[in-house]
Amino acid sequence: MEVHKEGYTITTDKSKIDTNYVHRFLSTTYWAEGIPLQVVEQSINGSLCFVVLYGEKQIGFARVITDEATFAYLADVFIGEDFRHKGLAKWLVQTILNYPSLQGLRRFMLATKDAHALYAQAGFTSLPIPERWMQLHFPDVYKNKSGT
Ligand SMILES: CC(C)(COP(=O)(O)OP(=O)(O)OC[C@H]1O[C@@H](n2cnc3c(N)ncnc32)[C@H](O)[C@@H]1OP(=O)(O)O)[C@@H](O)C(=O)NCCC(=O)NCCS
Numbered sequence: 001m002e003v004h005k006e007g008y009t010i011t012t013d014k015s016k017i018d019t020n021y022v023h024r025f026l027s028t029t030y031w032a033e034g035i036p037l038q039v040v041e042q043s044i045n046g047s048l049c050f051v052v053l054y055g056e057k058q059i060g061f062a063r064v065i066t067d068e069a070t071f072a073y074l075a076d077v078f079i080g081e082d083f084r085h086k087g088l089a090k091w092l093v094q095t096i097l098n099y100p101s102l103q104g105l106r107r108f109m110l111a112t113k114d115a116h117a118l119y120a121q122a123g124f125t126s127l128p129i130p131e132r133w134m135q136l137h138f139p140d141v142y143k144n145k146s147g148t
Pocket of ligand 1: 077078079080083084085086087088089090091111112113114115116117118119
């Protein structure tokens with residue numbers, strides 16, 4: 001899948017991913033600080049990835065962890081700082097939601113600290129009954145790793 005707009009492209013072609021760029025960005029985020037390169041590579045291998053390009057250069061990313069039948073989880077959404085506030089994240093989220101193998105799912109989830117409005121525009125809501133949900137959470141899992 002590939003869509004184009006004003007010099008920008010969103011593609012699911014994994015050969016377009018600049019893994020070092022994705023790693024550099026993610027390793028400084030609040031949700032994946034210190035993530036090792038090898039873990040980023042593994043996560044890309046196991047996900048449906050959406051790459052945002054300006055020309056041939058990667059400037060954004062998102063990945064969906066999914067069985068492509070019943071459930072999906074949206075993760076690692078970002079747009080490079082120089083390209084923000086142009087509507088690219090909104091276009092990215094909409095492109096993901098329109099993706100053929102992500103239609104008819106029973107649930108599409110994500111977690112965010114402060115970008116709720118971005119996802120609310122696409123129809124996401126808070127969990128209506130949070131006490132029905134449980135998790136195993138290991139926030140320190142990347143600490144004391146090499147970070148390479
Ligand atoms: C969040 C992020 C992807 C938005 O990218 P962007 O291309 O600048 O976003 P857009 O231009 O498409 O606009 C996003 C919309 O969501 C809104 N929004 C809500 N929370 C936001 C947030 N934390 N950051 C940016 N926009 C936010 C904006 O106001 C905008 O709505 P509007 O056009 O009605 O004003 C980008 O700021 C980013 O990469 N941030 C760092 C990584 C991150 O936090 N990712 C999200 C993890 S859940």
